[in-house]
Amino acid sequence: MENFPPQSPSLKNNEFLHVASVSNTIGNKMLYAECLVIELSNPDLRENALHLLSKMTDLFRDLAPLLWNSIGTIAIFLQCVASHPDTKLSFMKANIPIYLYPFLNTSNKLAPFEDLRLASLGVIAAMVKVKTKEAIGFLLATEVMPLCLRNMEIGKELSKTVATFIVEKILSDDDGLAYICGTPDRFFAVGRALDRMLASVDNQPSPRLLKLMIPCYTSLTKNVGFFKPNPTPPS
Template identity: 35%
Template sequence: MVSSAVAPATSNPPARVRYLIRGLASEETREQSLDVLCKNRLAYDNLAVLLWNSFGIMSVLLKIITSAYRPLLSDGLTENVVTQVCNAIALFQCVASHPDTRIPFIRAKMPVYLYPFLNTMSNERSYECLRITSLGVIGSLAKVEDPEVIEYLLSTQIFPSCLRCMEVGKTLSRTVSTFIIYRILLSEKGLEYCFVLAERYLSVSQCLGKLVENLSEDDAENLPQLLKNIIGCYLRLSENERTRPQLSSYVPWKLLDHKYANIVRSDPEALADLRQLVCNLRTSKSCTTHCTDDQPASSDSSGSSIP
């Protein structure tokens, strides 16, 4: 069974939580219990462990999630279906985030059931809600420095699915999917995975380039984090000296514009990464001098620089 007891169960969970979890098993109370658990998932200690160890509950969540597959393909998604599925996926994220259930979760290959939502090509509201909620689960896995998690992500279709989300999703989906790619690239195995196939490296480089070209300042809330993730990805790719000259042709000079430097200026780490990226991409000997200055600069085709 998917929900077999792998992680240690918490002792004496609050009666309210036990009641709501039992409510998931009944079709009469499922929708309300799902809604309340989702809205209060951060307030309930060890909810992930309780969900994972409660007999049949993960199967119930899977049933809710997979119920959207057919309407997903036939454009028959209703608001009620999307809400229930997103709530179930949010509880998946709760399980994926918890240190006691994270590894059992990936060993059971639970993220596989999210692929249909990651691979849709529509950015209509219903599809976007399913996409961003599913990305939240993968993002919760990716942000943890665990070799087994990275191994799992690299052994699945998560990487190409995230590249697809970077292309078709809206700003928030693009931000989270780029974060996942960045976290994968931070690991040596993830970086090696990217460079094993020329086509894969090319896909990542071109996808990042399209992201930069299509940056929209309309979403001021998510733009700084998206920029930081893009810069982080480029910086990791630029650490490969063999492909660095080729990468220079894929990084849009638009990224080095004062406008975007100003957007990330409040984040010292992002600004430092941008400056380091500029230095890595410069092939002239003067780069060494610039990189050691307090205010490194890089000129783009129009003569602007990163202050």
């Protein structure tokens, strides 16, 4: 019993609960809990892993710090709530996404801040993955666009990609496009962010990023009727 089997731990419910209850080795419990936390990132194993972790609260006193300090674990839970049709609206009514905005507003490029940036963007991306008027309206009302444009410029490639994904989803919605094209400042702010990524010499956009940028440009060309530039004054 000193070593746990290499197979997926969440698929051995009864075996683990018996081992965990009789074992006095904290290291064994920690190792098993860490495996379950890793499985939370796998959609196929997440439900069972979460079920087992919920039964460890009395067996393993250090479970809470393990979950809290695991990169992206809390974000995974928030993404599940933000994306599910039965919880998305309540998630927005509670204004929970707003608590993530400070992480998107930082300009610090160190790895821990980049991890927070990416995790926060992932939650917002989960809200718009299956696009709804309520989600688009919430994000526009809470002014998420400037934060996304900021991260399109200062984030690493993955953060840029997720931020651009959010922008593309907003631009593909009629209300979102009308909002962006409602003033020249908003329209050109999006254009500048896209142009800077495209013109970057040190960090050429990846194919995945380019596939998101092209629809953004295409949507911006549909701005006729949303705003009209000031006519050139007669000479």
